[in-house]
Amino acid sequence: MQEVGIHARIHVMELDVSSLQSVRKFVISFKSKNLPLNVLINNAGIMGCPFSLSQDGVELQFATNYLGHFLLTNLLLDKMKSTAEESKIEGRIVHVSSMVHKYTYDSGIRMHKINEAAGYSTHKAYGQSKLALMLHANELSRRLTQEKANVTINSVHPGAVATKIARHHTLLAFATSLFSVFLKSIAQGAATQCFVALHPSLCKVTGKYFVDCKEAKPSSLAMDAELAENLWHFSAELALSKRSSKTLREQNQSTTSEET
Numbered sequence: 001m002q003e004v005g006i007h008a009r010i011h012v013m014e015l016d017v018s019s020l021q022s023v024r025k026f027v028i029s030f031k032s033k034n035l036p037l038n039v040l041i042n043n044a045g046i047m048g049c050p051f052s053l054s055q056d057g058v059e060l061q062f063a064t065n066y067l068g069h070f071l072l073t074n075l076l077l078d079k080m081k082s083t084a085e086e087s088k089i090e091g092r093i094v095h096v097s098s099m100v101h102k103y104t105y106d107s108g109i110r111m112h113k114i115n116e117a118a119g120y121s122t123h124k125a126y127g128q129s130k131l132a133l134m135l136h137a138n139e140l141s142r143r144l145t146q147e148k149a150n151v152t153i154n155s156v157h158p159g160a161v162a163t164k165i166a167r168h169h170t171l172l173a174f175a176t177s178l179f180s181v182f183l184k185s186i187a188q189g190a191a192t193q194c195f196v197a198l199h200p201s202l203c204k205v206t207g208k209y210f211v212d213c214k215e216a217k218p219s220s221l222a223m224d225a226e227l228a229e230n231l232w233h234f235s236a237e238l239a240l241s242k243r244s245s246k247t248l249r250e251q252n253q254s255t256t257s258e259e260t
Contacts, residue, residue, distance in 0.1 A: 011035075017044045017068030018054045020239055027075040036083040037076060039197045042069040042133070043096040048122040058238060059115050061122075065129035069095065070136055071239040077151070084150040090203060091151035094193045095137045099157045099211065101130040101222055108221040109135070111234045132231060134209065134218055139228040141207030152206035156192045157216070 013029060016022040030037075045065045054063035073093060084091040104127035105119075113119065134155045141153050195213045196202060209218040221227065 015044075015072075017072065018046075018060060018064040020056050020068065020071055023068050023071045024075070027072065030076070031079060036087065037079045037091070038083055038087070038089055039092050039094070040073065040076060040080065041094045041096065041193055041197055042073065043193065044068070045096070045129075047126050050122065051117045051120045051125075053115060056238075057115065059120070059125065061125045061129045062114055062132065065126070066132040066136070067235060067239055069133065070235045073136075073140070073153075074240070080151050081149050088150075091149075092197050092202075093137075093140070093151065093153035094197050095133040095153065095155045096158055096193055097133045097137075097155040097209070098127075098130040100127045101134055102219040103127040104131045104221070108224065108227055109231055109234075111231070131219070131222060132235075134222040135224070135228040135231050136235070138207050138223070138225070139232045142225075142228075145206060152202075152204065154196050154202075154206060155209045155218070156196055157209070157211045158190070158192055 011033070013026060014022075015026040046061060049060060052060045054060050056063065058067055080091040080093070083089075100123075103123065105121075105124050108131055109128055110116070110119075137153045137155045144151050144153065192210055192213050196210050209216050209222070
């Protein structure tokens with residue numbers, strides 16, 4: 001930032017969104033600094049990795065790309081609301097989703113089979129996690145609008161960007177390296193989320209989906225209000241309840257045993 005003439009105080013803090021404990025620890029640490037929070041961009045993610053579970057016993061792509069962001073956003077929401085109220089500046093949340101949200105499982109979200117290895121697809125699990133982000137954005141937008149909070153939330157597709165996110169998929173990683181000259185740079189890939197987070201023309205715009213700095217049409221599943229509400233309650237149970245991951249794993253193992 002200093003190289004391009006932007007002078008700002010930057011605080012670097014540790015956060016592993018695949019770990020709910022890490023998310024909670026980060027929120028406590030951030031709030032202790034008594035800093036304002038005007039903008040939250042949920043961007044961390046993994047793609048196409050083999051089936052595995054997070055520290056909390058949740059399928060890793062779902063845990064990293066979605067569930068950690070769900071918990072982080074909800075735990076920081078009171079800070080965003082108070083900052084918006086005190087500063088009179090609209091708070092903005094941006095979920096970095098993907099056009100791949102259209103390529104998920106038939107049901108959209110495999111809620112009660114989320115941790116089952118049977119039927120797991122590296123690509124569909126990634127699409128599922130990105131769909132979940134959009135559903136969460138839409139449901140949270142509805143709730144914030146209902147309570148007249150001065151905070152908006154939108155989803156974006158950053159485009160095909162030359163990063164190492166495809167490192168778990170040999171063929172895709174090779175293609176990314178081979179055709180990197182045709183992909184967006186990191187700065188170009190950040191353009192849409194920065195636009196949605198900062199541009200004054202989007203004041204009061206919420207619950208929308210943007211591609212290349214323009215509003216776009218999401219999939220029908222992403223606009224399913226009932227699915228969004230069901231996912232909210234399912235996510236809250238996973239992330240906010242005191243039920244241990246061990247119990248969750250035992251439930252999934254029991255379900256698998258009954259089906260076989």
